[in-house]
Amino acid sequence: MKWILLAAAVLAVISGTDVAHKQQAINRLLYKVTEPIRSKFTDLKEASKSFTPTGAGAKLDKEHKDHRLLQQKHWFSLFNPRQREEALMLVDALLESTDFDHFKNTAAYFRERMNEGEFVYALYVAVTHSDLCDGVILPPLYEVTPHMFTNSEVIQKAYTAKMTQTPAKFEMEFTGSQKNPEQRVAYFGEDIGMNSHHVHWHMDFPFWWHGEKIDRKGELFFWAHHQLTARFDAERLSNYLPVVDELYWSRPIKEGFAPHTTYRYGGEFPSRPDNKIFEAVEGVARIRDMKEMESRIRDAISHGYFTSHSGDPIYIDNERGIDILGDVIESSTYSPNVEYYGALHNYAHIMLGRQADPKGKFNMPPGVMEHFETATRDPSFFRLHKYMDNIFKLHKDKLTPYTHEELAYDNAHITDVKIDGELTTYFEDFEIDLTHAIDDTEEIDDVAVSTYVHRLNHKPFAYKIKVKADHEDTATVRIFLCPKHDYNGIELHLDEYRWGCIEMDKFWTHLSAGSQEITRKGSESSVTIPDRVPFSDLIKEADDAVAAGSDLDHKNIRACGHPARMLLPKGKSEGMEFNLFVAITSGDDAAHPDLATNEHGSTHGYCGIHGQVYPDKRPMGFPLDRKVTDEREFHIDNINVSTVKVFHKK
Numbered sequence: 001m002k003w004i005l006l007a008a009a010v011l012a013v014i015s016g017t018d019v020a021h022k023q024q025a026i027n028r029l030l031y032k033v034t035e036p037i038r039s040k041f042t043d044l045k046e047a048s049k050s051f052t053p054t055g056a057g058a059k060l061d062k063e064h065k066d067h068r069l070l071q072q073k074h075w076f077s078l079f080n081p082r083q084r085e086e087a088l089m090l091v092d093a094l095l096e097s098t099d100f101d102h103f104k105n106t107a108a109y110f111r112e113r114m115n116e117g118e119f120v121y122a123l124y125v126a127v128t129h130s131d132l133c134d135g136v137i138l139p140p141l142y143e144v145t146p147h148m149f150t151n152s153e154v155i156q157k158a159y160t161a162k163m164t165q166t167p168a169k170f171e172m173e174f175t176g177s178q179k180n181p182e183q184r185v186a187y188f189g190e191d192i193g194m195n196s197h198h199v200h201w202h203m204d205f206p207f208w209w210h211g212e213k214i215d216r217k218g219e220l221f222f223w224a225h226h227q228l229t230a231r232f233d234a235e236r237l238s239n240y241l242p243v244v245d246e247l248y249w250s251r252p253i254k255e256g257f258a259p260h261t262t263y264r265y266g267g268e269f270p271s272r273p274d275n276k277i278f279e280a281v282e283g284v285a286r287i288r289d290m291k292e293m294e295s296r297i298r299d300a301i302s303h304g305y306f307t308s309h310s311g312d313p314i315y316i317d318n319e320r321g322i323d324i325l326g327d328v329i330e331s332s333t334y335s336p337n338v339e340y341y342g343a344l345h346n347y348a349h350i351m352l353g354r355q356a357d358p359k360g361k362f363n364m365p366p367g368v369m370e371h372f373e374t375a376t377r378d379p380s381f382f383r384l385h386k387y388m389d390n391i392f393k394l395h396k397d398k399l400t401p402y403t404h405e406e407l408a409y410d411n412a413h414i415t416d417v418k419i420d421g422e423l424t425t426y427f428e429d430f431e432i433d434l435t436h437a438i439d440d441t442e443e444i445d446d447v448a449v450s451t452y453v454h455r456l457n458h459k460p461f462a463y464k465i466k467v468k469a470d471h472e473d474t475a476t477v478r479i480f481l482c483p484k485h486d487y488n489g490i491e492l493h494l495d496e497y498r499w500g501c502i503e504m505d506k507f508w509t510h511l512s513a514g515s516q517e518i519t520r521k522g523s524e525s526s527v528t529i530p531d532r533v534p535f536s537d538l539i540k541e542a543d544d545a546v547a548a549g550s551d552l553d554h555k556n557i558r559a560c561g562h563p564a565r566m567l568l569p570k571g572k573s574e575g576m577e578f579n580l581f582v583a584i585t586s587g588d589d590a591a592h593p594d595l596a597t598n599e600h601g602s603t604h605g606y607c608g609i610h611g612q613v614y615p616d617k618r619p620m621g622f623p624l625d626r627k628v629t630d631e632r633e634f635h636i637d638n639i640n641v642s643t644v645k646v647f648h649k650k
Helices: 002-015 019-030 042-050 056-065 081-095 100-111 116-129 152-163 181-189 192-204 217-238 287-303 321-330 344-353 379-398 494-500 535-548
Strands: 168-171 305-307 313-315 412-421 424-433 449-458 461-469 473-483 502-511 514-521 576-586 639-648
Touching: 019 042, 019 100, 019 116, 019 535, 042 100, 056 081, 056 100, 081 100, 081 116, 100 116, 116 192, 152 168, 152 449, 181 217, 181 379, 181 449, 192 449, 217 321, 217 379, 217 473, 217 494, 217 502, 287 305, 287 321, 287 344, 287 379, 321 344, 321 379, 344 379, 412 576, 412 639, 461 473, 461 502, 461 576, 473 494, 473 514, 502 514
Parallel strands: 168 449, 424 639
Antiparallel strands: 305 313, 412 461, 424 449, 461 514, 473 502, 473 576, 576 639
16 A cells, blocks of 8 residues: 555656645746746746636636736735636636646736736635645745735835845834824734734635535634634733724724835825714715615524525524624625625725725725735724624524533533643744845846844743543533733623633543543644745745655645734733633534544634534534523533733733
8 A cells, every 4th residue: 555655656746746846836826926937937937828728717818818807017906896706717717627737827827917916816715725736835925915014114125125236124113103002902903924814714715705615604704703803802901902892884983094005006005094984985885885784684683584585584593593694794605695685894894995085086096904914904904893793792692591501511520720831922023025025037136135023922831721531532622711801900700701702722632531631732722823934935845845856745734823923912011810711521512533633734713624514513612602691500510710811021
């Protein structure tokens, strides 16, 4: 059997279908993506000239030859219907490929003909969802399209360094000033790792998706964004700010925002002043349209059902109702009646993004809220998602509270929970390569230009959970970190703090009969990913492997996941108290038989398992997702709540 596998691997290397060749091809397709394919990439260069697209690719090629496609060197927004249509035509052309040669040749051909933004989006989505690209690591978007992640000043300095052929490294400041209280939490919304997680989540779970059914996609939309909101609230409390208030269509947008960011092509991102009154956006929606969408959704929650296209009721007062509600609020192609319930989330992003030029009078480009890469920088992003989060909570609060039988797991008796190590956060500098931010030609050598930015990190730690089990079994361990006090320092009860709890980890483990200690490192969390592999490292690794005739072993490496270094919210110098909530429930909660030994790439907490069902059969957020009418129901042996302090060191 080993010889058969070895022979297959050798054949793959020879034929160029191994991971190393695939990684090299994707690297080269994304290298200097605003410029023509380098002549030294001979196979891609030849394909870009002589390849004949087929199927969906032929349809897209006709659009190109009829001069109907968006021009190159122009901004691209997924929220623009026509631009999205063009990008999805390329996604379809790539995903229908039956072998990788066809995939890369199709990509090379359209790379030279399509808008660069459309191409990058389509290629990233196709690589994410195509089995042909298993094992390929996508380069960090903040290095491929750095203009979307850095400010104008840094880009200008990079061009100066290039013009003078002077290697340089610049500091990048967060937007705003100390006169703006929101500046205290800018490190969270402007963190490039968090920006990257947000955009990749929407690539893993696109609202336009028309392929194979994605399991619990609507519920994941709720849970991923609920967790972003809960984490933002925790960061605010640690910086002596109240939790974020929701957005109101009938009130001014309290916080303005000046991005200080420029499109590569198309001018600066629009700014918005403080206390901007909402205006109707021409060709998108009126304020009353937004209120009507909200009203219809709230009405459905009150009645306990949505009405489908055919007029049939779809009942939601059950465990899976949240999945339907998420599909409706976003809305995705899974929405049962988008004509009636609208697309509250998607339209809201456009409404906020266009408030600087709602009538299109000044022909301004899209705002930061119209790009998933940049949206979290704007404080209004979190107001918008608190607004939608409150609608989700309205539904969850209608559901019957969990009973003792649903909460209890009699086999596990938690006797103690301790933290090994320090719960301490700190800021560090992180360097971003700006090679791809600068236009050049093949004749001019690259200059080492980079920027560095302050980012949040924490010291290593681990959970030590002492458990006594009556018999051998597989168990599910759920760990949450919850605010202990409100903004005024008042201690919160369980039903008051449960909605603000942060999911820290969820994993499956084997319990032996008797006493034992479960040790779980924070770095093993199922909601986070480590730092992305730099583009230059991916290029060198793939080129070296191809030259040596060897392959690469890239398994279960995903771009979707909260940054591991931001697992802990920022602490305080004197320590900030949190409730550490640990629940051990039955291993029967697992949707896959091998989760205790194989976590399928981790990051399943917020991002599921790619191409498979969500690993936890329970509702996301269980057991804290429903109202707690009697706190005594949680005073059971398999649940432990202890107080921990998170410190911050300067």
